[in-house]
Amino acid sequence: MRLLPRLLPLAAFPALLAFGLGAAQPALGQGGDPAQIIRDRREGLRAIGQHMEAMQALAQSRGDTRQALERVDAIQAFFRTFTDRFPPNTQQGDTRALPAIWTDQAGFQRAAAAMTPVLAQLRQAAASGDPTAFGNAVRETGATCGNCHRAYRAR
Numbered sequence: 001m002r003l004l005p006r007l008l009p010l011a012a013f014p015a016l017l018a019f020g021l022g023a024a025q026p027a028l029g030q031g032g033d034p035a036q037i038i039r040d041r042r043e044g045l046r047a048i049g050q051h052m053e054a055m056q057a058l059a060q061s062r063g064d065t066r067q068a069l070e071r072v073d074a075i076q077a078f079f080r081t082f083t084d085r086f087p088p089n090t091q092q093g094d095t096r097a098l099p100a101i102w103t104d105q106a107g108f109q110r111a112a113a114a115m116t117p118v119l120a121q122l123r124q125a126a127a128s129g130d131p132t133a134f135g136n137a138v139r140e141t142g143a144t145c146g147n148c149h150r151a152y153r154a155r
């Protein structure tokens with residue numbers, strides 16, 4: 001009986017370690033069902049794609065750019081946990097994620113990190129109410145999405 005409390009911390013150690021390594025971001029994918037992780041990230045990305053299309057339409061119509069703020073917030077929130085959504089056990093399955101994500105982790109991290117300043121700029125442009133600035137920021141955002149897709153997503 002006295003052994004149990006001593007063993008428990010040991011048993012918890014790998015989990016703690018795994019958590020500690022991902023401490024900068026929530027450990028989203030770790031240990032979850034791979035098929036579910038793939039479904040979740042694809043669903044999230046589809047929503048992001050819809051936000052982008054809606055913002056492109058808004059830019060084209062030169063509508064009130066502040067209508068895009070909630071969409072930008074949603075995209076920023078998604079990209080805060082982006083790379084956690086690609087644990088190694090999700091390379092195979094119903095996914096277009098390319099193996100390069102895991103063979104070139106540094107490059108994938110860079111491509112994901114490139115979204116941060118671009119989205120900050122997009123948010124600023126949306127808040128400004130200036131349709132030209134907004135249109136340019138939407139275009140730049142789309143280009144940054146495309147940079148990652150070219151290298152890390154199958155066609």
Ligand code: HEC
Nearest residue numbers: 042045046048049052095096097111112145148149152153
């Ligand atoms: C750092 C890399 C990266 C960035 C940045 C990125 N994506 Fe992707 N995207 C991917 C990968 C990888 C997939 C494939 C995911 C899968 O199939 O598991 C994907 C898939 C998608 C899909 C298809 C989802 C489906 O139905 O399966 C859409 C839509 C999409 N991305 C939109 C966007 C948009 C819009 C942006 C920019 C706002 C963006 N992505 C930025 C890597 C990225």
